Amino acid sequence: MGELNLEKEISDLVEWLASYGADSKGGVSRLLYDENWVKAQDALKEHFEQIGMVTKYDEVGNLFGKMEGSEFKDETVATGSHVDSVKFGGKLDGAFGILASYLAVKYLKEKFGQPKRNIEVVSIAEEEGSRFPFTFWGSKNIVGKVDASEVRDIKDQEGVNFVDAMKQAGFGYKTSDEGIPADWKQWLEIHIEQGGVLEIEKIPVGIVQHIVGQNRYTVEIKGEANHAGTTPMKYRKDAGVAAAKIITMIQEQAKDFGEPMVATVGSIEFVPGTVNVVPGQANFSIDIRHTHKDQISSFAEKMTEKMERIAEEEGCEISINLYMEEDPVPMDPSIVQTIVDQCDGQGLSYKLMHSGAGHDTQRFAPLVPSAMIFVPSRGGISHNPAEFTYPREMAEGVKVLALALHKLAY
Amino acid sequence: MGELNLEKEISDLVEWLASYGADSKGGVSRLLYDENWVKAQDALKEHFEQIGMVTKYDEVGNLFGKMEGSEFKDETVATGSHVDSVKFGGKLDGAFGILASYLAVKYLKEKFGQPKRNIEVVSIAEEEGSRFPFTFWGSKNIVGKVDASEVRDIKDQEGVNFVDAMKQAGFGYKTSDEGIPADWKQWLEIHIEQGGVLEIEKIPVGIVQHIVGQNRYTVEIKGEANHAGTTPMKYRKDAGVAAAKIITMIQEQAKDFGEPMVATVGSIEFVPGTVNVVPGQANFSIDIRHTHKDQISSFAEKMTEKMERIAEEEGCEISINLYMEEDPVPMDPSIVQTIVDQCDGQGLSYKLMHSGAGHDTQRFAPLVPSAMIFVPSRGGISHNPAEFTYPREMAEGVKVLALALHKLAY
Structure with missing residues (x-):
């Protein structure tokens, strides 16, 4: 050649x-x-x-x-x-x-x-x-x-x-x-x-x-929409903060888990989504991928557990919907x-x-x-x-x- | 009466x-x-x-x-x-x-x-x-x-x-x-x-x-939009994760600061905002309020410093725009x-x-x-x-x- x-x-x-x-x-x-x-x-x-x-x-x-x-x-x-x-x-x-x-x-x-x-x-x-x-x-x-x-x-x-x-x-x-x-x-x-x-x-x-195989999720967190000025931090149920803590946790868990695990939150929305209202709801996506199915399952199990704990700590309710599950x-x-x-x-x-x-x-x-x-x-x-x-x-x-x-x- | x-x-x-x-x-x-x-x-x-x-x-x-x-x-x-x-x-x-x-x-x-x-x-x-x-x-x-x-x-x-x-x-x-x-x-x-x-x-x-007086900001974080499957965690510049860590930090700092400080991230957007793309950009709002101007300034100064550090740690650039500043x-x-x-x-x-x-x-x-x-x-x-x-x-x-x-x- x-x-x-x-x-x-x-x-x-x-x-x-x-x-x-x-x-x-x-x-x-x-x-x-x-x-x-x-x-x-x-x-x-x-x-x-x-x-x-x-x-x-x-x-x-x-x-x-x-x-x-x-x-x-x-x-x-x-x-x-x-x-x-x-x-x-x-x-x-x-x-x-x-x-x-x-x-x-x-x-x-x-x-x-x-x-x-x-x-x-x-x-x-x-x-x-x-x-x-x-x-x-x-x-x-x-x-x-x-x-x-x-x-x-x-x-x-x-x-x-x-x-x-x-x-x-x-x-x-x-x-x-x-x-x-x-x-x-x-x-x-x-x-x-x-x-x-x-x-x-x-x-x-x-x-x-x-x-890689992959799991994709949509997550919905429900807290309480409140006035950003009149609601003291201690009385808030901030769905946005719960989402933020979860995103941080997911990145940390993926890094700790080690390659080839990747986990991504690619889209997010706060509701009502205005500067002066504590978010009453947060919706976001999760995409996790790995070469081995048992590793995806083990990661997902830990992640779900932690997500539920974080939501609870913030006084919020969480609903996690697995809508795509492809095997490696x-x-x-x-x-x-x-x-x-x-x-x-x-x-x-x-x-x-x-x-x-x-x-x-x-x-x-x-x-x-x-x-x-x-x-x-x-x-x-x-x-x-x-x-x-x-x-x-x-x-x-x-x-x-x-x-x-x-x-x-x- | x-x-x-x-x-x-x-x-x-x-x-x-x-x-x-x-x-x-x-x-x-x-x-x-x-x-x-x-x-x-x-x-x-x-x-x-x-x-x-x-x-x-x-x-x-x-x-x-x-x-x-x-x-x-x-x-x-x-x-x-x-x-x-x-x-x-x-x-x-x-x-x-x-x-x-x-x-x-x-x-x-x-x-x-x-x-x-x-x-x-x-x-x-x-x-x-x-x-x-x-x-x-x-x-x-x-x-x-x-x-x-x-x-x-x-x-x-x-x-x-x-x-x-x-x-x-x-x-x-x-x-x-x-x-x-x-x-x-x-x-x-x-x-x-x-x-x-x-x-x-x-x-x-x-x-x-x-x-209360209040400061309102728009924040823009720029990282790198990348494929959620093919980009290992270590090579990411995830603007969404940077935003999440900042939101978490703002809540923690407001709680630590004590009442009557309140700080809120009420709106957020990831760009491009799709499930299988690492966010290349994150835009969000911040609203902080307190009864004393010097306390707002002191809070804002620490917050800004931490935001810049978090963005840098995630390999991202940050631009913080204070667009409203009202005195208590x-x-x-x-x-x-x-x-x-x-x-x-x-x-x-x-x-x-x-x-x-x-x-x-x-x-x-x-x-x-x-x-x-x-x-x-x-x-x-x-x-x-x-x-x-x-x-x-x-x-x-x-x-x-x-x-x-x-x-x-x-």
């Missing part, structure tokens, strides 16, 4: 795909089944075919490009990511994974010829849930038939129905339910980190061992080791890490041995036109992916 | 005045210069005249009813409160003070005849700032001419200009600037507490020694003592206290010896249709006011 060439090729490919859905903010808005989404999938299909891949769409619009193997025709190493972006997103989230997969296969083909096993690049229809209130539409359909009732009545912001948009793009519901393709023996996804760890620690490649997903240790070995063999530096964000891979990993590779996100920024990875870092990622695919498929 | 009669009379008067502006929520919406405001002032004028008072409006619509003295015709004891309410307010805030003053004078006249000094009941045009964004329009005009430029361009929520509303009600700018009436020797205001102290401590009457206003110790003596003499129980809310009296007190009397507010509730004081408590307040007026004017 010519290094410089790889840098230029991946950069050019990223710019090329970003032209499908280039938006007014300098980023990409390529939403499921919209005009640019259709054009992007068709253009990718053409690219896949140009390097000798056999292509197909499934019924919902996932695009598959297969470089057929010479020996083990019923064994496939699958790789890819999602083609949709968030609204006003960047050029890399999802897109980079498809393009890196394509480029890795192109180089392997040029250098080593036909693989022994099939390598299948997948441009997954949808992951973000950005047009319609439904996430992982693509990967959920790859692993099985999705119940039509889940999307039948959902609409986008313009009032367009999900099914109408799907039909207009030329697709429809999946009819068969054979589950994840039987020939898939491994799944690999390369993605931008969407965090700042690799950049801060100056490491070009991350090898993911776990995708471990990557396949043997593929992780394969990638590690390839990096070690080539003297490439890498970090064994976890993914704090969700990815298509979490849908596949319970069904097929899976792994993920990360490249740095400058400033940890994602879902934003400022999403950026240096060409040399992207190229390094493509190289690691190619080495892994070579090991698994040749 | 017949006790039972007093209870019934004050209750009836409160209901009567509340009929001018009775609103859909069961309370009172009587806003400056609106139809009900005009009717209420005219009806009060008629009542004042019926008990032998000489009445007049000033140019802006403050109503004065003078029970003339027999001996000291250039010495007046003035008493009253404001006739306007907040939108969807209660029946007592302001109104009770006017009616109690009227009733006290009526009873004194019946029982003791003409006073030696004038007693003047004032129905002050406006205090709340509820229709137009301008407070204390009435009392400010009593103590001097208000600069027309301050109200010329302000409008109410319906877009009605202040000056047009004033003219339609039959009033206009004050033309002379003689300052507070030269004959006013004392000012007394009776008001509902608008707090819960008297109720909690089961004391029917408060004698105010100070009206002491009541006249000699009138306070007069009221205390009257209560002691009659075996009435009272509490020496401060006012945590602002009142017309704070405009007069720097210019003429002033004092305030409080009656309990059930549940501490004010600015709400649920505003309520038991008839026996209102009667007790009228009695104390009458005793003070008798002492000062007879």
Whole structure:
């Protein structure tokens, strides 16, 4: 692989795909089944075919490009990511994974010829849930038939129905339910980190061992709204102070718990919310994530206990609503080791890490041995036109992916 | 004074005045210069005249009813409160003070005849700032001419200009600037507490020694908005956590500082304010009040220092904007003592206290010896249709006011 060439090729490919859905903010808005989404999938299909891949769409619009193997025709190493972006997103989230997969296969083909096993690049229809209130539409359909009732009545912001948009793009519901393709023996996804760890620690490649699980809560604290001037401190039931003490406690508990635990209070509201009234109510969110479910449970249990105590100490009532509970997903240790070995063999530096964000891979990993590779996100920024990875870092990622695919498929 | 009669009379008067502006929520919406405001002032004028008072409006619509003295015709004891309410307010805030003053004078006249000094009941045009964004329009005009430029361009929520509303009600700018009436020797205001102290401590009457001063701030903390899943705790600059620690600190510092210090964070916002993003910014308000300016300054200095330290510890920047700074206003110790003596003499129980809310009296007190009397507010509730004081408590307040007026004017 010519290094410089790889840098230029991946950069050019990223710019090329970003032209499908280039938006007014300098980023990409390529939403499921919209005009640019259709054009992007068709253009990718053409690219896949140009390097000798056999292509197909499934019924919902996932695009598959297969470089057929010479020996083990019923064994496939699958790789890819999602083609949709968030609204006003960047050029890399999802897109980079498809393009890196394509480029890795192109180089392997040029250098080593036909693989022994099939390598299948997948441009997954949808992951973000950005047009319609439904996430992982693509990967959920790859692993099985999705119940039509889940999307039948959902609409986008313009009032367009999900099914109408799907039909207009030329697709429809999946009819068969054979589950994840039987020939898939491994799944690999390369993605931008969407965090700042690799950049801060100056490491070009991350090898993911776990995708975190997460609990999300809404919390409502009820105290007593009172006049800020006429209510002595001792007679207050200040829901805002209770919330503040809880936020402080959550940060401290997460730090004490140790990595990879993260806990975040991202939104808050005081009611009535005016300068001269003691808050009678405070509403806020909690998001906690860890790579191990038992650790999430243990953290959540302690946190809940402390929250209740703090609320009581402030004379308030608390109601804690767990509305999302996703299990952590471990990557396949043997593929992780394969990638590690390839990096070690080539003297490439890498970090064994976890993914704090969700990815298509979490849908596949319970069904097929899976792994993920990360490249740095400058400033940890994602879902934003400022999403950026240096060409040399992207190229390094493509190289690691190619080495892994070579090991698994040749 | 017949006790039972007093209870019934004050209750009836409160209901009567509340009929001018009775609103859909069961309370009172009587806003400056609106139809009900005009009717209420005219009806009060008629009542004042019926008990032998000489009445007049000033140019802006403050109503004065003078029970003339027999001996000291250039010495007046003035008493009253404001006739306007907040939108969807209660029946007592302001109104009770006017009616109690009227009733006290009526009873004194019946029982003791003409006073030696004038007693003047004032129905002050406006205090709340509820229709137009301008407070204390009435009392400010009593103590001097208000600069027309301050109200010329302000409008109410319906877009009605202040000056047009004033003219339609039959009033206009004050033309002379003689300052507070030269004959006013004392000012007394009776008001509902608008707090819960008297109720909690089961004391029917408060004698105010100070009206608190207050500082109000807006605070902006800037950290770094980051992905809640991919940003380890150690790499965060969480503006929300910094705000939470500051809110906790402010409560603790206020408690440690001791009464009558109160400090409140009544409103808060995290930016971007979503469950899965570490807050990059937090904006909140602070309201601190105390009866002594040096104590406010000392509290504010320590608070500011700690806020800056907390922000720095969380890797954030802080900007603290003091946008309101009102000095505390002491009541006249000699009138306070007069009221205390009257209560002691009659075996009435009272509490020496401060006012945590602002009142017309704070405009007069720097210019003429002033004092305030409080009656309990059930549940501490004010600015709400649920505003309520038991008839026996209102009667007790009228009695104390009458005793003070008798002492000062007879």
